[in-house]
Structures are given as C-alpha cells and as structure tokens.
Ligand SMILES: Nc1nc2c(c(=O)[nH]1)N[C@H]1C(S)=C(S)[C@@H](COP(=O)(O)OP(=O)(O)OC[C@H]3O[C@@H](n4cnc5c(=O)[nH]c(N)nc54)[C@H](O)[C@@H]3O)O[C@H]1N2
Ligand SMILES: Nc1nc2c(c(=O)[nH]1)N[C@H]1C(S)=C(S)[C@@H](COP(=O)(O)OP(=O)(O)OC[C@H]3O[C@@H](n4cnc5c(=O)[nH]c(N)nc54)[C@H](O)[C@@H]3O)O[C@H]1N2
C-alpha cells in the first residue's frame with residue numbers, strides 16, 4: 160500500500176488493475192477511508208499507457224461495487240425456471256446441494272462430460288478468470304469449453320500469418336506517419352491508444368478510420384472510409400494490387416523475411432481498383448489514394464481490432480491485412496506494423512495455473528454454439544447431453560448469438576444451472592443456484608494485457624460485500640464439498656499468483672511477485688517500444704511471415720490471402736436480402752462493457768435506451784421518422800429500438816449500440832435475438848455483425 164498524496168492521512172491508496180475485457184488493462188489507484196470504504200478510483204498517472212485516466216465506465220466502478228442490487232448471499236431458486244424467484248440460503252447449504260447435484264450427474268448414466276463450465280472475460284484476471292475453476296472442472300472430468308466468442312477468428316488469422324498474437328507496440332505510435340484504425344472504435348473500446356495517436360498527429364501523421372459507421376472515433380479522424388461490412392480482405396487485396404503495381408515494396412524485407420510473394424502478387428493482380436471498388440463499395444479513387452498513402456508511409460500503424468472479424472471471412476480478413484507491413488517493411492520501424500493483440504508476448508505459466516493434467520481428455524464444446532449445445536441431445540458434438548451448466552464471468556443469456564436457441568436451452572426443466580455473479584443478470588434469473596462473487600476491489604489477481612506489454616497485480620482494497628467470495632474460493636469450497644482430494648485444489652490465491660509467474664521465458668525476466676507487489680505493474684522484458692518483427696523472426700513454422708500458409712492449405716482452405724464474402728449480404732445472398740435488406744452491426748455502446756455496467760444507473764441514463772442508427776435514405780424508404788420506435792427483425796427473432804436518423808452510417812447498414820440486458824430493455828429482448836450461430840472461416844468464432852434484418856415501425 161502507498162500513502163495518498165491528498166491531505167487526508169487517514170485514507171490509504173491501494174494499487175489495482177481494471178479487470179475488464181479491454182486492451183488497455185489500466186492500472187488503478189483506489190482510495191480507501193478509515194472505515195474501509197473505497198471513496199475514489201483513478202488511473203495511475205505513472206503508468207505509461209494508463210496515463211492517469213480511466214474510461215467513462217470504470218470511473219463508475221465504485222457505483223457498481225456499492226450498487227444496492229449487489230448479490231450478498233447465495234440464492235436458491237423457488238419459482239419456475241426463469242421466473243427469477245429465489246430465497247437466500249447459507250453457503251454450506253448451497254455448496255452441499257450443488258455438490259450433490261453435480262455428483263449425481265457425474266456418477267449417473269451421462270457421466271462427467273454432461274457438466275459444462277461456461278465462462279468468458281467478465282474478469283481478465285488470471286486467478287478469478289482461469290485458475291481454480293479450470294482445476295476443478297479438469298479434476299471432475301467435465302466437458303471443456305472452447306472460448307471463441309470474441310477473438311478466435313482474428314487470433315487464428317494472425318497465427319497463420321505472423322505466427323503469434325503479437326503486434327506493433329502502441330508506445331511506438333508517436334513515431335508513425337500514418338495511422339489506420341481499421342474495424343475498431345478506439346475512443347470507446349481502446350481509449351488509451353488515443354493520446355499516442357494525438358502525439359503522432361502533432362508530428363504530421365494522418366489518421367484514417369475504416370468502418371461502415373462514423374463512430375465517435377471516425378468523427379475525430381482525418382478520413383472516414385465507409386466500406387461494406389465484411390469486405391476488408393478485398394480492400395486489403397486492392398491496396399496490395401497498387402503496392403505491387405507501383406513497386407511500393409521493401410524487396411529486401413520480402414526476400415529475407417517472407418514466403419510466397421509470387422503467389423500473393425498473382426492473387427493481388429486479380430484485385431484491380433474497379434473490382435475492389437465494386438466489392439467494398441469504396442470508390443476506386445479513394446482506394447488508390449489509400450494505397451498511395453500506405454505505399455508512401457515509412458511506418459504505418461494498422462490498428463485492427465475485433466470488429467472486422469465478426470463476419471464469415473473474419474479470419475482471412477485479419478490474415479490479409481496482417482500481410483501488408485511485411486510487403487512494405489514497416490515492421491522495421493517504431494510505429495510501423497499491425498496490431499491486433501499483444502497477449503502472445505506474455506508467458507505466464509498457464510499450465511501450472513490451470514492444471515489440464517488433473518483430468519482425462521474430454522470433448523470440447525464451442526461456446527458460440529451454446530444454443531445448439533443445450534438443445535441437441537449430443538450437445539452437437541457427440542457424447543452426452545449437457546445436464547449441468549456452471550456459468551461465471553459471463554452473461555450468456557444476453558451475449559451469446561441466436562438468443563432464442565440459448566433461452567430454449569436455459570428453460571429446460573432437466574438442466575441444472577449454477578451462476579456465479581455480482582448481480583441478478585439475465586442469466587442469473589435462469590439459475591437453480593446463484594452464488595455471490597467479489598469484484599476486483601475485493602480480491603487478489605494478476606493480469607496480462609492484450610493492448611500493451613505490462614503485467615500487473617490487483618490487491619484487494621476493501622472487504623467483500625456481504626457474503627460474496629472470490630471465484631477461486633468458491634471453486635475451492637466446491638471441491639471440498641465434493642470431497643476431491645487433489646492437493647492443488649487447496650492452493651491459496653497468493654500461491655497461485657506465484658505459480659502464474661514461474662516461467663523461464665525471457666520476456667518474464669524481472670516479472671516477479673516481489674516486483675509487482677512493490678510497484679503494481681512491470682513491463683515485460685521487451686524493449687520500449689517493442690519492434691517484434693523488425694528483423695523477421697516470425698514464430699511460424701517457416702520462421703517467416705507466411706503470405707502462403709501450408710497450414711491453411713492442409714485445413715482445406717485457400718493458403719493465399721483471399722476474400723471470403725459475408726454469409727448475409729445483398730451480393731452473397733440476394734434472396735435473403737430481398738426480405739431482410741439491412742446489415743445490422745451491434746457493436747458496443749460507449750457506456751457499457753459488453754453487458755457489464757448496463758445496470759449502473761448513470762451509465763444506462765447516458766446510453767438512454769436501445770437505439771438504432773439509420774441512414775436518412777433507409778429511413779425514407781420505410782417512411783420511418785427520427786425517434787420512432789421500430790422492430791428490427793429477421794427469421795431468427797426481433798427486438799425493439801428507437802431510431803436515430805443520421806448520415807454517419809453507410810446506407811444499407813444500421814447500428815444498434817449494445818449489449819443491453821434484456822430485462823432492462825423495454826421489450827425483454829436484444830440484438831442477439833437476431834444473430835446466428837454460424838461460424839467464422841478460421842477459429843470457429845461467431846459472426847455477430849454478419850446479420851441481415853428488416854426494420855419496421857411498431858404500433
Ligand atoms: N466501451 C466499451 N469498450 C469495450 C467493449 C465494450 O463493450 N464497451 N468491449 C470490449 C471487448 S470484449 C472487445 S472484443 C473490444 C471490441 O472493440 P473493437 O475491437 O473495436 O470491435 P467492435 O467494437 O466490435 O467493432 C469496432 C468497429 O468495427 C466496425 N465494423 C463492423 N463490421 C466491420 C467490418 O466488416 N469492417 C470494418 N472495417 N469495420 C467493421 C463497427 O462498426 C465498430 O465501429 O472492445 C472492448 N472494449
Ligand atoms: N450482439 C453482440 N453480441 C456480442 C458482442 C457484440 O458486439 N454484439 N460482443 C461479443 C464479445 S466481443 C464478447 S467478449 C462477449 C462478452 O460477453 P461476456 O463475457 O458475457 O461479458 P459481459 O456481458 O460483460 O458479462 C460478464 C459478466 O461477468 C461478471 N463478472 C465480472 N467479474 C466477475 C467475477 O470476478 N466473478 C464472477 N463470478 N463474475 C464476474 C459480470 O458481473 C458480468 O455479468 O459478448 C459477445 N456478444
């Protein structure tokens with residue numbers, strides 16, 4: 160603990176970390192008064208990325224932590240499934256009843272694989288996110304969960320091209336001369352990148368945003384390129400066409416550090432400006448100008464993020480864009496290259512934390528197919544039906560695609576559901592038992608990051624609210640209730656933090672418990688800024704940037720970058736588009752973090768209500784007026800929203816800022832009532848933004 164700088168010497172300041180699923184992983188300072196109450200949360204001014212500020216959401220973290228609706232005791236269902244009627248019970252009763260139910264399923268006709276954990280990144284902490292929980296499920300032999308809901312398409316696209324989830328360092332951005340924010344809403348989803356961009360801009364860098372929506376980020380850029388959703392690979396191939404045609408290439412870098420340039424050149428030759436314009440809906444002149452700017456730049460920073468990979472060809476789109484800096488040699492220079500994630504640079508000891516060796520090898524269920532997994536007898540992948548679902552760090556009743564299928568699953572009378580939560584979320588309402596969990600202010604954790612290269616430690620600042628417990632402790636106690644005698648199921652949190660940091664990897668030199676305890680955060684042992692591929696050294700099988708990927712070839716996919724059309728667009732499915740002509744993007748609202756914070760009054764007031772941003776042409780065609788309430792619908796389902804007419808969106812595309820709690824939306828539904836369970840080309844991820852709908856007035 161460190162002393163506060165304020166005059167109030169009776170308060171202490173505790174170092175922590177923002178736990179949310181966000182690339183910025185901010186270092187926080189929490190002020191706690193003499194009564195043990197947190198009174199202030201702020202960003203650490205000394206942290207090079209946090210820069211002394213937090214975002215609109217986490218500035219409200221205390222309001223969320225001390226929310227009157229926090230769960231304070233375990234709850235047992237008393238009403239019908241989904242009715243949300245519960246009675247409080249003791250931890251001992253809850254855990255022994257849950258243990259008995261899980262034991263009965265484990266030892267029953269379906270065996271342990273009928274138990275499915277379901278979690279995502281409600282907290283990114285290594286402990287509360289993926290440690291004792293994993294040990295517990297491994298030890299009982301439960302089915303495994305493939306955690307694909309967000310980033311898998313892009314992750315695999317990067318693996319197949321540069322070989323790792325590693326990219327350019329944002330601390331090099333001030334030295335870049337061209338910044339392209341490609342399928343990412345930086346000011347909302349990655350706000351701590353922005354000051355670095357402003358630094359570059361002061362020195363003359365141009366900033367371009369490629370997004371079908373003129374987001375608050377696009378608004379602040381020098382140029383907004385509103386391409387058709389799901390056509391980014393085509394745009395990147397069109398840029399390559401120009402790079403090859405004008406010889407805007409770094410021949411030396413290509414020769415030394417890449418494989419397959421001839422095949423890539425042949426592919427790019429097919430993507431004339433005219434063809435690229437027809438596919439992307441961006442004019443040939445603008446594509447030519449974009450390519451010329453990229454070709455002339457010395458260190459262009461391509462910030463791709465996850466928005467552009469939520470389409471049928473999302474993996475290939477990321478892969479195609481990721482080839483660009485190797486053609487121009489921008490990896491050589493600070494501020495140059497492409498960045499999707501930095502997480503691959505962290506070499507935490509996940510094996511020691513998660514202990515996959517504790518159990519048998521089991522089947523794996525894709526979380527993006529939760530609807531199918533709960534409603535098909537063999538969970539869609541063979542083996543027993545899912546008879547028990549243990550949900551933590553996630554709110555699948557609101558966030559999973561194809562909500563109506565998911566809800567049919569949650570409604571099954573024979574499904575036993577346990578939810579570990581801070582609040583009575585949409586998902587918690589369907590539980591048989593709800594268990595109160597601590598927030599980041601109340602537990603220990605250790606964090607990697609996916610937007611920078613600093614590891615950090617979270618100390619508890621306050622006592623747990625009510626009887627809430629950390630996830631780690633809940634799974635420890637459940638293991639005891641089930642009489643599991645594996646000793647590692649009793650490791651305490653500090654022990655597990657030390658285990659996570661036990662690593663021989665060079666990047667982890669100096670990243671120790673002592674350093675973290677002393678300073679709160681530590682840079683990985685990489686240069687600043689880190690230029691991971693300045694001299695090649697790509698961790699692919701060939702050791703090069705793979706323009707041709709034999710691994711993709713052996714998966715039956717095109718080994719060379721290519722354009723894979725959306726499942727649902729006017730061009731790719733004209734029959735469907737005749738009925739549902741609008742492409743719906745349901746990307747994050749500025750005030751929410753997925754569904755987290757939707758129940759925080761100040762933030763929900765700022766987000767107003769479910770909304771639908773629509774171009775005047777599309778509104779006019781349907782005689783829809785501004786502020787009118789509409790139904791957004793397709794064959795999968797529907798939800799209501801209030802229309803805001805704006806020219807800040809490409810015609811033919813609508814935007815529903817998300818993800819609303821369905822019970823806090825007027826009609827009890829949200830955008831995922833319309834999304835599908837189809838999967839991306841790589842990584843088996845969901846295609847949330849590959850979604851045709853129609854909009855009709857209500858009432
Ligand atoms: N405030 C806030 N911050 C967040 C989150 C949040 O919910 N709220 N969520 C966090 C999480 S989990 C994630 S994964 C990230 C998500 O943040 P990002 O990775 O930035 O992704 P999205 O917000 O999903 O989409 C970004 C932009 O991509 C655009 N887009 C959609 N389809 C396409 C396309 O085909 N091509 C192109 N070029 N653009 C397209 C959308 O219009 C959107 O403006 O943000 C994190 N940060
Ligand atoms: N239509 C549409 N759907 C989407 C998206 C979209 O853009 N559009 N985005 C997708 C993406 S990118 C993602 S990442 C997913 C996110 O989906 P989720 O991972 O489900 O994220 P959240 O909705 O934020 O829910 C996280 C929950 O974890 C709980 N939680 C937080 N910390 C703890 C803890 O320490 N212990 C316990 N027990 N619980 C905790 C929070 O209270 C919260 O309810 O949604 C996906 N769904």
Ligand code: SF4
Pocket residue numbers: 177178179181182183184185213214215216217349350351752
């Ligand atoms: S959500 Fe992101 S920007 Fe906001 S405090 Fe957390 S890490 Fe920082």
Ligand SMILES: [Mo]
Pocket residue numbers: 180308309310465
């Ligand atoms: Mo995400």
